[in-house]
Amino acid sequence: MGNTVWVLQEGQEDDDWDHSIVLMHEKQLNKLAKEIGVKEFSEFLDYSVIAAEFGGDTEVNYIEPAEVKDTFSQLIIAIVGGKSKKLSNNNDLLEELEDCINKVELAQQVGKKVRLSVIP
Numbered sequence: 001m002g003n004t005v006w007v008l009q010e011g012q013e014d015d016d017w018d019h020s021i022v023l024m025h026e027k028q029l030n031k032l033a034k035e036i037g038v039k040e041f042s043e044f045l046d047y048s049v050i051a052a053e054f055g056g057d058t059e060v061n062y063i064e065p066a067e068v069k070d071t072f073s074q075l076i077i078a079i080v081g082g083k084s085k086k087l088s089n090n091n092d093l094l095e096e097l098e099d100c101i102n103k104v105e106l107a108q109q110v111g112k113k114v115r116l117s118v119i120p
Contacts, residue, residue: 004119019099022096029087047118049120068104076097
């Protein structure tokens with residue numbers, strides 16, 4: 001069983017969606033992000049939950065929703081536009097990216113930051 005990503009607002013402890021597909025494609029998403037000139041996907045990931053299991057740094061990486069929304073929107077446009085052969089036609093990946101955007105938009109509406117928490 002692999003890790004997943006939960007999109008959490010400040011104060012939120014769980015997510016209703018398993019975003020494991022975006023995490024499985026981390027390297028390809030990072031490569032595509034570099035190509036289109038946006039932040040890499042991995043820059044948004046928060047590993048504090050995993051670090052806590054091993055006694056490491058548990059400081060949470062909260063970020064502004066607009067940053068995530070902009071990057072993920074640009075990634076979706078690039079994927080749909082065929083800029084990545086490895087990611088094209090991956091409807092499950094697109095669906096997860098869109099769910100992430102929806103969740104960060106909700107956080108933005110209520111003035112909260114978000115974290116993309118990697119969960120084992």
